[in-house]
Amino acid sequence: MEYLTFAEFEELNGRELDEATFNKLLPKASAILDNATSHFYQMNKMESDNQWRVGQFKRALCSQIEYFHVLGATTFEEINNSPQTFSAGRTSVSNASRYNPSGANESKPLVAEDVFLFLEKTGLLYSGVAVW
Incomplete structure (x- = not known):
């Protein structure tokens, strides 16, 4: 339906x-x-x-x-499958959490x-x- x-x-x-x-x-x-x-x-x-x-x-x-x-x-797996950090050469990008002091990402619903x-x-x- x-x-x-x-x-x-x-x-x-x-x-x-x-x-x-x-x-x-x-x-x-x-x-x-x-x-x-x-x-x-x-x-x-x-x-x-x-x-x-x-x-x-x-x-x-x-x-x-x-x-x-x-x-x-x-x-759920696709939505939350983003890397915590990645590097290209000497450049590093971190996807730190806004809510978790340890920097670990929280799950998206x-x-x-x-x-x-x-x-x-x-x-x-x-x-x-x-x-x-």
Whole structure:
């Protein structure tokens, strides 16, 4: 089930992205949001849900696609696979952490922070026990 069309992505997202890249990133981004929302839209129809909540979900999906596009990666390993330091001749470049005094890099998350901005207050992030 596709949650978002390319036309909707263009309408909701301010940045340009070609359709081939969108189609490549959509399945993984959808899987990430399914995980974050406990697969809510796998068990409930988007068409019959509150349209504001559906809109927020689609905006979150756009954010996740954009996050993957900007990073050029879709897995945790790819996202966090940058070297701590590298040298070329007598020049050395270090990617020290802003937060860790030892200089070790912190991991970047697989889920874009913007996803949570769109999904908070929608009920889609509820992680309690649901009784069906």
